[in-house]
Amino acid sequence: MTLTRRGLIGASLAIPLAQEAAAQAGARPLLRVAVPELPPTLEPAKELSNVGTRTTYSMFDTLIRRDFLGAPNGGGSELKPHLAEAWERAGPRELVVRLRDGVRFHNGDLLTAEDVVYTFTSSRMAGERPLMPEARSYFATLASVEALDARTVRFRTRVPDVLLEQRLASWASWIVNKRAYEERGFEGFALDPVGTGPYKLKRLQRDQLIALEAHDDYFMGRPTARGVEFRQVPELAARVAALQSGDVDLITNVTPDQAVTLRGAAGIDVRNVVLANVHVLTFDERGPQMGDKRIRQALGLAIDRQLLVDTLWDGKAVVPPGHNYPELGQMFLQGRSLRYDPAAARRLLREAGYAGQEIAYRTMPNYYTNALRAAQVIVEMWKAVGINARLQVVENFNQMRAEGQQVGNNSNSTRLPDPLGALWISWGQASWFQKSGAFATTVIALGAIMARG
Numbered sequence: 001m002t003l004t005r006r007g008l009i010g011a012s013l014a015i016p017l018a019q020e021a022a023a024q025a026g027a028r029p030l031l032r033v034a035v036p037e038l039p040p041t042l043e044p045a046k047e048l049s050n051v052g053t054r055t056t057y058s059m060f061d062t063l064i065r066r067d068f069l070g071a072p073n074g075g076g077s078e079l080k081p082h083l084a085e086a087w088e089r090a091g092p093r094e095l096v097v098r099l100r101d102g103v104r105f106h107n108g109d110l111l112t113a114e115d116v117v118y119t120f121t122s123s124r125m126a127g128e129r130p131l132m133p134e135a136r137s138y139f140a141t142l143a144s145v146e147a148l149d150a151r152t153v154r155f156r157t158r159v160p161d162v163l164l165e166q167r168l169a170s171w172a173s174w175i176v177n178k179r180a181y182e183e184r185g186f187e188g189f190a191l192d193p194v195g196t197g198p199y200k201l202k203r204l205q206r207d208q209l210i211a212l213e214a215h216d217d218y219f220m221g222r223p224t225a226r227g228v229e230f231r232q233v234p235e236l237a238a239r240v241a242a243l244q245s246g247d248v249d250l251i252t253n254v255t256p257d258q259a260v261t262l263r264g265a266a267g268i269d270v271r272n273v274v275l276a277n278v279h280v281l282t283f284d285e286r287g288p289q290m291g292d293k294r295i296r297q298a299l300g301l302a303i304d305r306q307l308l309v310d311t312l313w314d315g316k317a318v319v320p321p322g323h324n325y326p327e328l329g330q331m332f333l334q335g336r337s338l339r340y341d342p343a344a345a346r347r348l349l350r351e352a353g354y355a356g357q358e359i360a361y362r363t364m365p366n367y368y369t370n371a372l373r374a375a376q377v378i379v380e381m382w383k384a385v386g387i388n389a390r391l392q393v394v395e396n397f398n399q400m401r402a403e404g405q406q407v408g409n410n411s412n413s414t415r416l417p418d419p420l421g422a423l424w425i426s427w428g429q430a431s432w433f434q435k436s437g438a439f440a441t442t443v444i445a446l447g448a449i450m451a452r453g
Contacts, residue, residue, distance in 0.1 A: 012020045017345040028226040029215070032248040034233040036366045038210055041190035043203065044174035045124060045135035050277065050411065051367070053171055053370075054252070055210055055230055060174035060195035063087075063097055063116065064165055066417075077329060077417035082176055083111065083196065083219075092160035097168075099151040103219045104327055106200035113147035118178035120145045120155075124186070125172070131186055137430035138172035138415065168415045173431075198223040209233055234366040245269065256314035274318055277413040279368065281361075284405045284438040289359055294352040298345040299359075299407065302385045303378055305338055312370045312377070323422045325414050346384045354386075361407045362392045362400055371409060401436070402440045 024072040027109070039052040047053070065082040081087075095176045103111040113232045121144075125136045141157040141164070148154055157164060167173065180194035191204060193437060196219070199212035210230040214223040233239045240258055244265060254262065259270045283290045283299070290296060305319040321336035361379055365372040375391055382389040394400050400408055413421040425431070433439045 019259050028224070029249070030226045031228045031250065032252045033228065033230050033232055034242050034248040035238040036174070036232070036234050036239070036253050038207060038230060038232045040205065040206065042177070042193045042210070043132070043186070044193070044195070045132045045172050045192035048134055048171050048311065048415075049198070055212075056171070057197070057210055058199040058228055059193065059197040059201065060176070061197050062169050062173045063099075064169040066169045067148050070108055072342055073095060076165075077327060077439070078101070079169055082169075084168075087165065093157045095155045095157065095168075096148070097153045099153070100219060101151065103196055104217045104223075105180070105196050106194045106215055107177060107180055108217075109177055109179060109194075111175070111196060112150050113153045113176060115178045116153045117145050117147050119173075119180065122178075122181070124176075124181075133430040133435075134425075134432070135172040137172050137425050137428050138167055140428075149266050163416060163418055163420065166191065166418065166421070170415055172415075194279050199228055202227065218235060227394045236366075247325070250431060255370050255373075256312070260314075272316060274316070275413070276327045277411055278320040278323075279371075279374070280410050280412050282405075282408045282410055282433065284408070286438055290406055292352045292354075293353055294348040295359075298348040298352070298354075299382060299384065299387070301341045301345040301348070302387070304340045304381060306340070306388055308374055308377060318386045323412065323414075323419070323426075325417075325422065327417045328419060329417065330389050342381075349386055356388045357387075358388045358390055359406050360390045360404075361409075362405050364395065364397075364400060365393055366450055368409065368411060374428070375409065401432070405438070 035054060037051050039047040039055060041047060042059065044052075044056045053398075054149060063082060063084040064079050064087065067078045067080050071222065081100075083103060084097045089094060090096050094167050095240075097116070099111060099113060099116070105111060105115075106237065107116075108343050120139065123129075124131050125139065130136045136186050139158055141161040143156045143158045145156075155164060155168075161167075164180070176189070176196040178250065179416040181189045184192060188447045192201060196215075197219070198215055198218045200215045201210075202213040203209065203211040205262060208240070209232070210262075212230075214226050216222050233242060233248075233251075236253065236255060236258060240254070240262065242248045243251045243262070254270070254272075259272065262268050265269050275283060281299070283296045285291050309315060309317045309319055319338060321333065322338065324333050324336055326332050333403075338414045359382070361375055361382075363371050372393065379389045379391050394402075412426040415425045416422075427439075
């Protein structure tokens with residue numbers, strides 16, 4: 001069993017060595033994972049977040065998979081067969097996919113082309129009012145999906161799309177069971193899903209536990225663990241204590257200061273990696289302060305990001321050059337950086353006529369690693385240039401997005417190893433950011449042009 005971590009830059013995992021030894025000895029352990037938050041549902045194309053995909057990888061498969069382990073720097077741009085044993089281009093707008101024979105869903109059904117067609121063309125992601133518009137944004141170019149026979153599927157796009165194979169390996173492309181979805185409906189399937197992945201749902205207790213059991217008919221072989229439990233433990237100190245006492249076998253979102261302590265503990269292995277995921281601040285432009293571009297610019301210029309990296313992340317994270325990642329390969333723009341210039345921030349505030357109106361920074365304390373600490377430091381940096389900043393701590397995304405938000409925190413991943421996979425999917429027409437009316441339309445126009453080719 002391969003554990004794939006989807007979290008924030010520099011976030012760490014702590015793993016007991018005894019669990020690895022048991023797996024190597026041939027035993028089938030129960031893997032208990034403590035995480036700060038669980039997704040509210042298990043509909044894979046709805047929970048497109050670092051919290052959601054943490055469980056999705058265990059339950060669902062895509063037609064094509066990104067090779068994260070074999071790629072340089074973990075970029076994952078190389079593609080490999082998965083549910084599809086092969087695929088070929090039949091033209092610049094057409095891709096024909098051949099499914100593996102004998103793949104079974106958790107309910108015993110054999111995977112067929114009809115399941116693939118249903119995944120991409122049912123009301124989940126298609127039609128005038130798709131149930132999951134964000135997932136639909138991954139396939140803005142898709143024209144049709146049809147079954148040529150029981151194991152062959154043809155994808156057609158409206159324009160030539162060189163990224164179609166990458167889209168089919170993306171977060172929105174987990175294949176669902178048509179029969180189970182039609183029987184249970186959207187709400188029922190979201191709470192009791194059926195995929196082809198190495199583990200199937202055993203029990204779901206919202207905000208507490210997601211218990212999975214091995215899918216022994218998995219096409220890649222019997223899973224190493226007999227089951228996986230994802231337990232919601234919001235407080236980092238409680239996760240660390242649970243690991244040290246043996247109540248859990250793995251914890252996520254470990255801050256560097258705690259990682260140093262755990263590295264010295266017997267039988268615990270701490271691992272961290274820099275991911276193509278960035279902390280971002282969101283500015284609601286509808287307010288009197290955030291509506292002035294100069295004030296937004298001043299807020300950005302007043303943040304010493306390198307100081308945050310060096311102190312809160314122990315130098316193991318990096319200051320990102322915008323929505324621009326090494327995983328983009330030849331399209332990665334070298335030499336770009338986010339500027340720290342408090343003098344320029346003060347000048348822009350004067351030019352904007354800023355008169356000390358309060359600006360609130362709204363954050364959740366446990367969702368992102370070090371989010372609260374970073375927010376506390378950033379508020380002080382803003383105060384240092386003359387901004388009347390206040391920290392507002394909330395518990396969930398509903399509160400985060402409630403009326404009155406001025407500045408909030410979020411994170412953006414590159415969902416595909418391409419500029420479209422970061423900026424357009426996160427900020428395009430189907431995203432909450434644009435639908436809320438709180439943000440500028442520049443990204444909409446740019447994304448529409450790129451989607452049309």
